[in-house]
Amino acid sequence: xxxxxxxxxxxxxHLVMDDAxxxxxxxxxxxxxxxxxxxxxxxxxxxxxxxxLGRFDGGAHEGFVVCxxxxxxxxxxxxxxxxxxxxxxxxxxxxxxxxxxxxxxxMTEGLRLLVAYAFEELGLHRLEANIQPGNTAxxxxxxxxxxxxxxxxxxxxxxxxxxxxHERWAVTAEMx
Ligand SMILES: CC(C)(COP(=O)(O)OP(=O)(O)OC[C@H]1O[C@@H](n2cnc3c(N)ncnc32)[C@H](O)[C@@H]1OP(=O)(O)O)[C@@H](O)C(=O)NCCC(=O)NCCS
Numbered sequence: 001x002x003x004x005x006x007x008x009x010x011x012x013x014h015l016v017m018d019d020a021x022x023x024x025x026x027x028x029x030x031x032x033x034x035x036x037x038x039x040x041x042x043x044x045x046x047x048x049x050x051x052x053l054g055r056f057d058g059g060a061h062e063g064f065v066v067c068x069x070x071x072x073x074x075x076x077x078x079x080x081x082x083x084x085x086x087x088x089x090x091x092x093x094x095x096x097x098x099x100x101x102x103x104x105x106x107m108t109e110g111l112r113l114l115v116a117y118a119f120e121e122l123g124l125h126r127l128e129a130n131i132q133p134g135n136t137a138x139x140x141x142x143x144x145x146x147x148x149x150x151x152x153x154x155x156x157x158x159x160x161x162x163x164x165x166h167e168r169w170a171v172t173a174e175m176x
Contacts, residue, residue: 001072004064005117007109010075012117015056015063020049022074023065026098033099037135039159059083062091062122066110074098075106078114080122089125091118095141103137111145119173126173130156130166139167147171 003011015023027034027042034042043049056063060083066076076098080091093114097107118124129147131138147169156166 001067003067004121005113006069007113009069010106010109010113011067011069012064012110012113013067015053015065015077017050017053019065019074020046023077024049026074026100030096030099033102034096036160037132037138038094038096039157064114066106068101068106073101075101076110078110080114080118080124080127083122083124089123090128091122091124092128092130107141108144111141115145115171115176119176124173127171129169131169132159132164133167139169142169145171146176148175
């Protein structure tokens, strides 16, 4: 397997159709971990995965997976969503670890690789992450990847049955 970028323990590559079975199984194992924090219904069937992959046609969104170099298994996923070109060159990151390999440093490595890839290869200048104030794991992860807190957006996104406040974190190419 070749990757777009390599860390010590993980590689970054695009999400592809061949990932369907693994992603569906990992999503099912990660429902409790993801439930309070991620928008939308979890993808738990092959058909839902196929439909979801269509989102990455057209250049407005890019989907990546963080893979363990020792096993090749998927440790987490990172999207760059809502890419705006022109004078913004910006995107919004969304990410999730999968329960079997969460909390072992893989996402820290993966998000750092993603930030470098987005600036150096995708030509982006700013990445934003919108994070609920109580999501300490995500705030800590964003900080480790170089993001800084810019502000607070009340009732920003509908997640887990309610409109949730979010903090706005961002990193620009000058900051890394
Ligand atoms: C947010 C989320 C992606 C973080 O993923 P994670 O797998 O916990 O991330 P990491 O393993 O890289 O980092 C977690 C901890 O492991 C530690 N760690 C353990 N072993 C490590 C190692 N070998 N190397 C580096 N760090 C290691 C890190 O220091 C970090 O500690 P801390 O945050 O308690 O200070 C994960 O909690 C998740 O998927 N949450 C649900 C979805 C979600 O919230 N998404 C974001 C919405 S904004």
